[in-house]
Amino acid sequence: WRMAFALEDLEQAATACDGRVLADRLGMVDLKDQSPKSFPDVSHLLPRAARWMGDATWGDMLAEYLETMQQIGKGDWAEAYKHISAGYLKLLSIFTTEEETSWLMPLVHQTTLDIRVIAGLADEADQSSGMQHLRDCSEKLSKGFSACWNDRTDIRSVESKRRGVVYLVNNCLKTYFRLGTLRLCKNLIKPLEMPMGGRPAMITSDFIPKSELVTYKFYVGRLNVLEDKYAEAEECLQYALANSPSHAMANKRKILTYLVPIKLCKGALPSQALLEKYNLVEFMALTKAVRSGNVRSFNDALLQFQELFIRQGTFLVLEKSKAIVHRNLIKHIDQVDPHKKPQQVNLVKVKEVFDWLGESLALDEIECIVANLIFRGLIRGYVSHSKRTLVLSKTNAFPFDKLKRWD
Known part of the structure; x- marks a missing residue:
């Protein structure tokens, strides 16, 4: 667009309370690919900015936006951040102190991004x-959250600023994950998840755009994975996956990097077609090892991508899927041993197979593994310590006989 006409456009939009036009004209980052826009030299407009809207606060805010454009044009990101963050605080001041400013929400969202x-x-x-700019940004974003959340307008009204809070929360969550300050996430999630005044939790409201809810569920799901809340994590991530646009392959892949480990831990194995579709190479050998009960292959696959899994925070949950590997290995031993008694598995034989697969354990440790599988309901039966034998149930000794597959 041509900046020469932009100030007139901006004044017209502000007079008409059209926040979308302001967000479009003053946005520094493209909403779709989140890359910075290109700007011409706007230095000649700075003197006019001070008189914009005939108000010093509005004029100061616009001047900061124009200075940001100047610095983006120069490629000076530190200076650009200094000015856009100052402009953001001036915007929040207008947003919270002047009356009937909910129309500014599109600009608040845009500048948050x-x-x-x-x-x-x-x-x-x-x-x-040392990520000092992002740390400072984290503090600024929390002010944006408060500016929306502290609005006392009835949330059922389209004028309520609380209606725009999820976008702020999502940007805060992204920042906290980047900084590793995950303890701060609960301060944002709890208000959204709590029922208020006899009404359902705000996060269940139908006015929240689906795209924002998908992002929210993704980050809450990731947080639940790190806190070992796998059922809650699966629910959140499953929602995010099911409600992502079909063309959003990169986003779906991100979701699956956390959902697949949870599914594996439950014994629900992703199909090869799904892994290939989203290029989830790191899970291919793991899934095959879980399905076949091959402890050596499982350990090798886990070790191969260990750094990636640790970085993603999924290593521990993937380690827990080893129980499914053990369950399938014991089932395989039960099926192929021609000399065994019906419904009995010799634990000495199990130890020999473990040894052969490179996992040398004492017989007592083997017993402990089997007892844990029984406790978790992955095997039905009991352990005879005196005979070093697993005695299997006569019916459905290995529940979910065919491991669940999902596409």
């Missing part, structure tokens, strides 16, 4: 900064 992306670019440009 802008400061987060520009903070990241500033930190990338200065590797020695």
Whole structure:
């Protein structure tokens, strides 16, 4: 667009309370691919900015936005962040102190995205900064959250600023995950998840855009994985996957990097077609090992991608899927041993197979593994310690006989 006409457009949009036009004209980052826009030289407009809307606060805010555009044009991300964050605070001041400003929500959302992306670019440009820009951004975003959440307008009204809070929360969650300050996530999630005044939790409201809810569920799901709340994590991630657009392959792949480990831990194995479709190479050998009960292959596959899994926070849940490997291995031994008694599995034989597969364990440790599988309901039967034997139930000794597959 041509900046020469932009100030007139901005004044017209502000007079008409059209927040979408303001967000489009003053946005620094493309909403779709989250990359910075290109801007012409706007230095000649700065004197006019101070008189914009005939109000010093609005004029100061616009001046910060124009200065941000100037610095983006120069590629100076630290200076760009300084100005966009200052503009954000001035915007929040207008948003919270002046009356009937809910129409500014599109600009609040846009600038929330802008400061987060520009903070990241500033930190990338200065590797020695220790992510100081993103840390500062985290504090600014919490002010944005408060600006929306503290609005007392009835949430059933379209004028309620609380209706726009999920977008703020999502940007905060992204920032907290990037910084590793996950303890702060609960401060944002709890208000959204709690019923209020006899009404359902806000996060269940039908006015929340599905795209925002998908992002929210993804991050809450990730947090639940890290807290070993696998049932809650699966529910959140399953929702995010089911409600992502069919063309959003990259986003679906991100969701699956956390959902697949939870499914594996439950014995629900992803199909080869699904793994290939989303290029989830790191799970191919693991899934095959779980299905076949091959302990050596499982250990090798886990070790091969160990750094990736640790970085993603899924290593521990994947380790827990080893119980399914053990269950399938014992089932295989039960099926192929021609000399065994009916409904009995010799634990000495099980130990020999474990040894052969490179997992040397004492017989007592084998007993402990089997007892744990029985306790978890993965095998039905009991252990005879005196005979070193697993005595299987006569019916359905290995529940969910065919492991569940999902596509």
